Amino acid sequence: MKLDLKPLRRMIYIAMLAAIAMVIMHMGFSIIPAASYLKYEPSGAVILLSGLLLGPGAAAECALVKCVLYFFTHGGSPYGHLSDLIAMLSFSCTVSGLFHHFGVKQIRRLALCCVAGCAVVTLVMIPANYVILHLQYGMTPAAVSATMIYVIPYNLLKSGLNSVIAVALYPRVESSLRKLSGKGE
Numbered sequence: 001m002k003l004d005l006k007p008l009r010r011m012i013y014i015a016m017l018a019a020i021a022m023v024i025m026h027m028g029f030s031i032i033p034a035a036s037y038l039k040y041e042p043s044g045a046v047i048l049l050s051g052l053l054l055g056p057g058a059a060a061e062c063a064l065v066k067c068v069l070y071f072f073t074h075g076g077s078p079y080g081h082l083s084d085l086i087a088m089l090s091f092s093c094t095v096s097g098l099f100h101h102f103g104v105k106q107i108r109r110l111a112l113c114c115v116a117g118c119a120v121v122t123l124v125m126i127p128a129n130y131v132i133l134h135l136q137y138g139m140t141p142a143a144v145s146a147t148m149i150y151v152i153p154y155n156l157l158k159s160g161l162n163s164v165i166a167v168a169l170y171p172r173v174e175s176s177l178r179k180l181s182g183k184g185e
Helices: 007-027 043-054 056-074 078-101 107-137 141-182
Strands: none
Touching: 007 043, 007 056, 043 056, 043 078, 043 141, 056 078, 078 107, 078 141, 107 141
């Protein structure tokens, strides 16, 4: 159930979650030893949590703010940040959009929304990687195809782990925010 908040409070929650997601990006570690450059960090769980709490628009805003903050504070190639943004938008907006559209109230149905989000991000990132890796590194389509043996499982693992974390945190965070939003509203 989406929290109904006043615009300022909603903006504050999104900014707070985006800042938390940005800080969590420092906790990255490799999940596929043969492709150590593919790091998992749980910021996607925070972005998904914002979508579950406040709707898919909030997830999109949170993902964008996190990526912009991280780019300006840490630099690096804009292509990596763009790739992360595309992945986060396709995953979190799919899950939270389905969650709110169907009024999911059971964890089992929420899990199905997460499975759909995992599938969508994996499918979206296949063509996105062809474009981004060509622009960033000049990789040929054949070279990008060779990386798919790692990219596909990586996207499934990353989105799956983010789903588990967000679904585990959602009931407690939602309950706490409902109590907080009832005061002073």
